[in-house]
Amino acid sequence: MYGGGNVFETMKATALADEDPILLAAFEARIDRGEKIEPTDWMPQLYRKQLIRMIEQHAHSEIIGSLPEGTWITRAPGFKRKLALMAKVQDEVGHAQLLYSAAETLGKPREEMITDLINGKSKYSNIFNYPAFTWADSCFISWLVDAGAIVNQIANSKGSYGPYCRALERICAEESFHLKYGHHCVIHLATGTKTQREMMQAAVNRWWAPMMHFFGPSDKISVHSEILMKWKVKMASNDECRQQFLDMYVPKIWELGLTVPDENLKKNTVTGEWEFTEPDWEEFKRVINGDGPCNAERIAVRRTAEERGRWVREALLAPKAKYVAPLA
Ligand code: BYC
Secondary structure, three states, X not given: OOOOOHXXXXXXXXXXXXXXXXXXXXXHHHHHOOOOEOOOOOOOHHHHHHHHHHHHHXXXXXXXXXXXXXXXXXXXXOHXXXXXXXHHHHHHHHHHHHHHHHHHOOOOOHHHHHXXXXXXXXXXXXXXXXXXXXXXXXXXXXXXXHHHHHHHHHHHOOOXXXXXXXXXXXXXXXXXXXXXXXXXXXXXXXXXXXXXXXXXXXXXXXXXXXXXXXXOOOOOOOOOHHHHHHOOOOOOOHHHHHHHHHHHHHHHHHHOOOOOOXXXXXXXXXXXXXXXXXXXXXXXXXXXXXXXXXXXXXXXXXXXHHHHOHHHHHHHHOOOOOOOOOOO
């Protein structure tokens, strides 16, 4: 049961009422048959709008997500870690490029997406609004945030919109290297000295709540899940992804002698579901609406990058100077 959207329900009904019922039925039949929808195919305006919203937010999450880890490149312990982290951050920015291109196929220009990001109109993942104080925070992101992203993206790569699915397939392949790198870093700290183990545990404690928020609000209050799942943009609900993540990674965290800061976390042996303390959805709302610990800093960095890069974009767009042979 999905629940959050009385206002959205009204919007959806109005938007769909304007569509040609025959085209809409044919479109939904294609989706039910598992066909991919391509950019030049007919699609309801609401499908287009929802895809732009979701893919654009995803793209923003990749470039903003590269910032907390990016600050650790110069301080990564050792040359190998530095090289690997640099490659990972570069991959994340590349993912943003792929995703902006996928969103552009739906008609929204990239410049407009970037403007909406730096003006605070578009959202991006909650989790990147928290600070990476220590090297262990960066390791947590590389292992567990990437793990969470993979759970969501593998599911959605089987979805209905061709360009998004193809981008996700490529992204998941790269993320699986990030995950291995991150796991290796966490194993190193968790099996290291007392100080290293404590640093890793403190990172898990700091990041656990944002990690639970990462999969989105619970299905009971999710606004967009119902229509996105009906049209196979989302192939698993927020709660299903959260459960799958807990299933796959809590045992691995425990295996390393680390604990999870939730005394209610346990697997119900009857239902097979993980039980946990209900995440603080008020904090989640505050953070995604601009009031997290690092929102202002993250957006300021993007705005500066945008301003400093303007001359490059202008130079690329300027007409080529004509070569005029010098007079003999
Ligand atoms: N953070 O109706 P709901 C990475 C918003 S990057 C912020 O459930 P939906 C990485 C939601 O937008 C990968 N906002 O929404 C990068 C909506 O607000 P609006 C990140 C969130 O769309 C670098 C409202 O809450 N992954 O891994 O059905 C380094 C109601 O939510 C969040 C993606 O972007 C959130 N966590 O489902 C390392 C995956 N959750 O728009 C790693 C693609 C919800 O009505 N996105 N909101 O104002 C999705 O799969 C879906 O959009 C979500 C949310 C599952 C996130």
